[in-house]
Amino acid sequence: MTAVPTTRTRSYFLAGLMQGARPGAELADQGYRGALRELITRRDPQAVVHDPIEILTGWFANDEAEIRAAHAALADQSVIHRDTLPEPVLRLIEGFHHLTGLAAESDVCVAWLPGREPSMGTAAEMQRAYLAGRTVVAITEMRQTLAILACSTVIVPNLEAFADWLEMGGESL
Numbered sequence: 001m002t003a004v005p006t007t008r009t010r011s012y013f014l015a016g017l018m019q020g021a022r023p024g025a026e027l028a029d030q031g032y033r034g035a036l037r038e039l040i041t042r043r044d045p046q047a048v049v050h051d052p053i054e055i056l057t058g059w060f061a062n063d064e065a066e067i068r069a070a071h072a073a074l075a076d077q078s079v080i081h082r083d084t085l086p087e088p089v090l091r092l093i094e095g096f097h098h099l100t101g102l103a104a105e106s107d108v109c110v111a112w113l114p115g116r117e118p119s120m121g122t123a124a125e126m127q128r129a130y131l132a133g134r135t136v137v138a139i140t141e142m143r144q145t146l147a148i149l150a151c152s153t154v155i156v157p158n159l160e161a162f163a164d165w166l167e168m169g170g171e172s173l
Contacts, residue, residue, distance in 0.1 A: 011048040012040050013103040015125040016112030018053070032112050035159055040110075043166040050106055052099050059095055067092050100124050104132035108170065110162070113140035113148070126151040137165065 014036055017028045030053055037049050060067055070088035074080060085093070103109045109129035111122050130136050130151040138152040139162050148155065156162050 009046045009048060010044055010108060011050065011106040012036075013050045013106035013109045013125065013129065014052065014112070015103055015109050015122045015129075017114060017117060017119045018121060028117070032114070032159075036110055036112065036162075039159065039163050039166060043163075048106075050102055055099065055102075056095060060092070063088060063091070096121065096124075100128040104128040104134065107134060109134055109136045111136060111138045111140070111148075111152070113138060113142060116142060123147050123151070135170065137162065137170075 014033055016032060016036075018030070033051055033053060037051065040047050040049055067088040070086040071092065073086070074089065103125035106129065109126060111126050113119060113122060126136050126138070126147075127150075130153070135153045136151055138148050138155045139158065140148060140155065141157055142148050143155060154165065156165055
């Protein structure tokens with residue numbers, strides 16, 4: 001009997017700019033997520049794509065108003081102590097830690113960092129994935145930012161270059 005070759009399903013985590021330098025709950029345009037998913041699944045139809053926006057929406061759909069209100073109230077505090085944070089914010093923080101863990105468990109962490117806007121959440125996801133030995137692809141023009149250099153396996157400048165990277169098979173895992 002001959003062995004049937006199997007192909008391993010790759011998983012991708014879509015890290016990227018959400019809040020960036022914006023105040024409160026104001027989000028950057030999230031349209032890039034659909035573009036990334038489309039590029040990934042065109043190249044790898046069996047890919048598992050983890051999108052933090054979809055995941056957070058699923059987790060917190062019933063509590064969104066409560067979480068937003070508790071998060072917004074932080075703007076009025078001059079000093080914030082972790083042990084006094086309201087429970088809805090603690091749930092949001094727990095969700096953030098779960099997401100960075102998922103980035104570390106995924107085969108590829110794709111980090112979307114347009115322009116020159118920093119994203120601390122993306123940096124945390126990239127670092128967790130990099131330290132776990134995963135492939136981290138940064139899509140950015142920030143080629144001299146130390147955190148990006150330190151936590152990326154490959155840096156490409158735009159979606160077209162990312163598509164080319166995918167077509168060439170990506171990094172060996």
